[in-house]
Amino acid sequence: MKIGILGLGLIGGSLGYDLRSLGHHVLGVSRRLSTCEKAIALGSVNEASVDISLLAAAEVVFICTPIGLIVPQFQQLIDHLPVSTVITDVGSVKAPIVKAIAPQWSNFIGGHPMAGLAESGIEAAQRDLFVGRPYVLTPDETTPKTAIAIVEEIVRSLGANLYYCPPDEHDRAVSLISHLPVMVSAALIATCMGETDTHVLQLAQNLASSGFRDTSRVGGGNPELGVMMAQYNRQALLSSLAQYRQNLAKLTNLIEQSDWAALEFQLQANGKARPKFVE
Template sequence: MKIEKVSIIGVGLIGGSLGLALKKKGLASKIVGIGRRETSLREALRVGTVDEVTLDLKEGVSQADLVILAAPVGSILRIGREIVPHLKQGAILTDVGSTKEEIVRALGALTKDFVGAHPMAGSNESGVEKATASLFEKATCVITPTGETSKKALDVVENLWKKIGARVVKMSPETHDFLVAITSHLPHLAASSLVSLAAKEKEKAVPLIATGFKDTTRIAASDPRLWSDIFLSNKEMVLSALKEYKEILSQWEELIREEDQEGIRLKFGQAASWWRENVLS
């Protein structure tokens, strides 16, 4: 499989890494990077993630066989709606957004050749200078086709992710959004909340911060603009997951208040067992 022209809108960490991975595997004859800032595009060229760059969306997607929306999740819908009228007949459109239901519903209504995707890879660092061709190797990439998605587009997008080393999982956009609310979005909320709690104690807490706190809160250093967009684009699922999380915290509160040692041990044990079997393995 070799695609003649791939256009990547947004050449940051994810878009840049995609460009490098496509080049490494020889999956595209030409890769065009599209962005809003000349400095970022020049850096993308310097790093070698793309072959050409442009600030012009219409020009950038013209005659592209595959267009990848790698912009921040809060911009994907706007950009997608803007470019669809300028795509050539049969061009495939996909994205890398971390929420899916809203994006898939809107862009899928505009073209049957849209395939929603979410590579579960990244870093708390950002920028094309951090891009690497190996970012997606052994990572999970969720693809969210609907009954209206064209088989050709689905096959191309699925094969692309497999060829750059990702493990592809298919599910509905709604299922994806609820599960990532639990496995990705709530952990950021929890990390940020723990940091806020420690910050209330000001400098008194700092000498006592050790490995456990650092490991648990590392992702609190992620980009606030990115994560505010993610939370608001997945509002209902985050609220639903947060409700369940609060119920679990209430159970803990009751066990501790009642000094229920057996119940506390059981709850710790159940979590530890599930983590070893499903996360550690």
């Protein structure tokens, strides 16, 4: 099958590696010629170009651009495609994308692989990135079963764990486990850097180890992606931040009241709940 990838960053480049290993002919498009050349040299794609018309030959196209470019790039893309082409995307926000694209392209199905890294760009792309990771598809009532089946088969072949849900439910869930952690992690880094005693700040930087590394990773990642998460999933993220603020206030109050028994009870409950999300 000829499969097109529009956007050759971490996700697009990784997708290209795996699709080629499965025997597909991969056509890649990027805004930068240097990225196209690198993607070919690395073996992520068979062909690459800055000209979006290269994707006219593709049977399926994955739009792997940043969230804010998905709809604009789709508008350019459809001028070159037959109506039979199946289009999907990998954006981490689904409701506004599905709302904008589905009425214009019947063979569209929203998608989101939960497989991001702190690094970005074609250089960060890696093989088997999607193995064992959740991959969400968000068809609506108008999505043709044939289009769903085609994308489903590709996703399963990547070794990902496939899930289906409505776009708005996806956005609410992802705001809790993906977008909220970015903002919380960013606030953690900002809090540390706000230390006014330079000696204490330097000591903290010297002593930071695995705990800080784990909790600060997503907050120190791609700032463009973080802004787009907030911009395009604004209401769901604000709701999650409000809930987080309430829980942080609760912990603050327990410490202020020296209620160590209640604090221990809460931390024990958190410890029991965590495996439901990460194991």
